[in-house]
Amino acid sequence: MAKKLTPRSQDFSQWYNQLIQEADLAEHSPVKGCMVIKPYGYAIWEQMQSTLDKMFKETGHVNAYFPLFIPKSFLSKEAQHVEGFAKECAVVTHYRLKNSPDNKGVVIDPEAKLEEELIIRPTSETIIWSTYKNWVQSYRDLPLLINQWANVVRWEMRTRIFLRTAEFLWQEGHTAHATQEEAIQETLKMLDVYFTFAEQYMALPVIKGVKTQNERFAGAVETYCIEAIMQDGKALQAGTSHFLGQNFPKAFDVKFLTKENKWEYAWATSWGVSTRLVGALIMAHSDDEGLILPPQLAPYQVVIIPIHKSEQEYQKVTQQCEAIAQELKKVNIRYKIDARKEHTPGWKYAEYELKGVPLRIAIGPRDVENNTIEIARRDTKTKQVISTDNLIHIIQNLLQDVQDSIYQKALHFRNSMTTRVDNFKDFESVLNDKGGFIEAHWDGTTETELKIKELTKATIRCIPLDSPQEEGRCVYSGKKSTQRVLFALNY
C-alpha cells in the first residue's frame, strides 16, 4: 500500500515533496540543484508540450534550434539583460580532461582552456538575435515567428522540484517584427495562448496582467504574465510574454530595409513556459490522497482494473478489459490496463488515486455476466455501476465533467482567496491569516513596492489587464492611485 501523505493542512511543502516522490514524478539528482524527471512526470510534460506545440503552430510559429552555449561577451551586449542573468550562470571554461598525475581519475587539461568562456544559456535572446542579424535584411524577411524547445540553466541556490531548479525544460518563442504595433500584438497573442492553455487544458484559472518595472524580464520593455493561486494561498507565475522593443535588435544590430527603403531596427518579443507548470498543476488540484490531473493532460485518462479470484475468472475478466480498451482506443481516449497479479485491486486503487488518473474502471466476473462496469471519478471519489451500452459516450461526458469540475473548484477557490484591501493593517493581516491575492491600490513607485516586499515578503504579481480605473490611495504610502494591483506571497 502506498505511503500516506502528510496532509496539506499540516505541511503543504512536505505534502508537495512527498506527492512528487510517491507518485513517481521526479526526484533530486546527484547533481546539486538538478532534477531527474521520471517517466510519469515526463509523460505529463509531454502532454503539455504536444498541446502547446500545436497551439504555437496554429498561430503561425515554427520550431528551430539554437546552441546551448552563449559566448560570454554576448551577455553583456544588452545592459539590463546581463544584470539579470550574469549572477546565476553555469560557465564552461575548458574543453578537455586528462588522466590525473596519480592515475586516480581525470582532471581538467589546463592546455584546453577556452579563449572566451561559454555560458550555458539561461535564456536565448542573445544567441538568437545574433543569428537573426543574418536572417533579416528586408521587410520581406519579417516577421520571424520562431519557437525553441530546450533546456536552460539558471544557477539557483534554493531549489524546489519543478518550481525552481538549476536546469529546467521549457519553450522560448523569439519573434522579430517590422513594426512596434505588430510586436505588441504578438506579445498579447501569445499571452492569450498561455491563458487558453492554462484555463482549458490545465483547468487552472489565471489572471492576465502586466508586471511592474521591478518585476520585468531583464531586457524587456513590458512583461505580461499569467498568475495563478495555489492551494496554500501562494501565487505562481505560470507564463510570461515579453515585449522587448528594439533592445536586442539594437544590441545585435538587426536592421531591415522597409517598404519605403529606409533602414530600421526590428521589433522583438519573447515568451516562455517551463516544466514549472507541472509543479503548478500538482499544487492547484491535488489532495491528501494524491494527484488530481485534468483529463486533458493526464497521461492516462482511464485505468482499467480486473477483479478476479480464480484463473478462469482472470481470463474472462481481462478479456472484457481488453474489449473495452479497444473501444477507448478508437476514440483516442488514453488508457491503461493494470492486470498485474502481484497486486490486489485495493493496492491498485490507492496507486492510481495517488497518480491522479481521472477515471477508474473496475470489472469483475459478475460485471462480465451483466454487461456492466464500475466507474469511479478521482476528483469527487464518486462511484457508479453502469451498463456497457453506450459506455464510450458516458466516459467522454465524464471526462469532460471532471475537467470542468476541477476548473470550477479551482476558480471558486481563487475567488474565495482574492481579497480587496484598503489599508496596510488589513493588508498585513489578510496576508498572514488568509493569504491569496490581495487587490490593493499602489502608488506606482518601485520604492513603495520594495518597501512592502521588505515588510511583508509580498510582491506585486501583476497589474491585471482588466483592472478597472478607480480613484484610490496607495495601501502603504497613501498617495493617489488610479488602479488596484495584485499582491501575493509567491513561488
Place this chain on the structure above:
Amino acid sequence: MAKKLTPRSQDFSQWYNQLIQEADLAEHSPVKGCMVIKPYGYAIWEQMQSTLDKMFKETGHVNAYFPLFIPKSFLSKEAQHVEGFAKECAVVTHYRLKNSPDNKGVVIDPEAKLEEELIIRPTSETIIWSTYKNWVQSYRDLPLLINQWANVVRWEMRTRIFLRTAEFLWQEGHTAHATQEEAIQETLKMLDVYFTFAEQYMALPVIKGVKTQNERFAGAVETYCIEAIMQDGKALQAGTSHFLGQNFPKAFDVKFLTKENKWEYAWATSWGVSTRLVGALIMAHSDDEGLILPPQLAPYQVVIIPIHKSEQEYQKVTQQCEAIAQELKKVNIRYKIDARKEHTPGWKYAEYELKGVPLRIAIGPRDVENNTIEIARRDTKTKQVISTDNLIHIIQNLLQDVQDSIYQKALHFRNSMTTRVDNFKDFESVLNDKGGFIEAHWDGTTETELKIKELTKATIRCIPLDSPQEEGRCVYSGKKSTQRVLFALNY
C-alpha cells in the same frame, strides 16, 4: 532565382554545404563547432523524432529526462568509458559572473568555483546508472525501458553540419534487465527498430552489423550498428545499439534481488540516433538541383502553386488551391500553398525543387475550367496533367511511388557500390577509384585493422549480421578468416 549548386561530381563536400545553406536547413553558429538548426531543417528532425518516438513507445519504452550535467568523478567509474569521452568534454567550473573591474563587461567570479567540475553530458550512461541504483531493488523493478530526447556535447575539432558538431540533438535509450539474454534481445530489437526506420521512412538501405572491438562504444560489450552508403561512396553510421553487459551496473553498484532471492547485477543496453540522420538523408538522395526528401519524412509532401496573371485569375485559382488543400488535409497529407505574389511560378518551382518537396501541384485558370491540375514529381522530374476526379487517390499512390523509387534507387546504388575484393592491391584500387563498401576477409586482429586504416584510411564499418561463413584469407595479412567484413571510408 536560387543560386546554382556546385555539382556533386565536381565537389561533393561543397555541394553538401551549399545545399544546406540554400535549402535553409542549418548554419554555423557564432559558437565554434555548434550549429543553428533552421526551421526547415528542424521540421525534418521533428518528422524523424515523432516517427521514432512512436516506434519506441510501441515497443514498450517511456521517456524521461536526466540532468545535462555529469559530476566529473562519475565519468571515471567505468574505465573504458572515461577513456573514450574525457578527451572531448565541455567542462563547467564556475556558476557565476560578476562585473569586470574596468566595468567593460563581465568576468568569472573566482569565488563561485565549483567544488567538483561538471561535465556537459557527451552521453548519459553514467548519470542514468547512478540514478537507476535507486530504482532497481528487485526483479519486479525490471526491465526499465527508458528513452531520453536530449542535447549532448562532444568537443569536436573538425566539425561538419549535421554530421559532426560539438552540440547535437539525439535520443538515447537506456534499459536495465534481469538477464543477459533479455538485454541482448533488447539490443537487437532496437537495432531492428533503427533498421525499419532507415529503410521504410528514410528510404535508406542499411546493413545491420556488429562493430569490431576497436570501433566499439566506450564501455560496451558489443556495439551493433546500421551502416549506409552515401552518394560519394563514403559510408555513414546511421545508428548504434549497445549491449553493455554489467559494466555500468557494476560501476554504479546496481544490484537486484532475483526471484530466487539472490543479489545480482542488472544487465544494460543503450542505443541512439542523432541529428546526423538529417545529414545522411541529404547525402543519400539529393541531386544537383537540391534536396530530395522521402515523402514519409518531408515536412511538406505536396506544395501547391497558383498560376495567374490578373487579380481575377488569382482569386479564382487560389480558391481552387484551397479546395484541393482541404481534401489533402482530410487524409493527413502535409501540404503548403505558396500564393505569394512577389515571386514568379518559375522561382517557386526552383525553390521547392531545392527544398525537396516530393510533389508539386500547379493550378492555372484553364485548370480550374477543365477540372485539372499539373502534378510534378521531385525525384524523376516527370510532369502530368490529371483530372481532379479521384485526385487524392492518385496523390497517395504517387507519394508511395516516390518513397519506393527513392529507396530502390539508393538500393541499386549501394549494390553497385559494394565490391568483393580478395587481395590488398584490389582493395586499394577499389577504395581509391570507386569507393563504397568493400567486402573482404580480415584476420580478426585489431593490429591488422589499424594497419589497414593507417595505409588506406578505410575502417571496418561492421561485421554484417548476415555475412555467411566462408573460408578465406585476410586481405592484408593473408591469415585464415571465416567471414567477410565491410570496409569503407566513412563520415
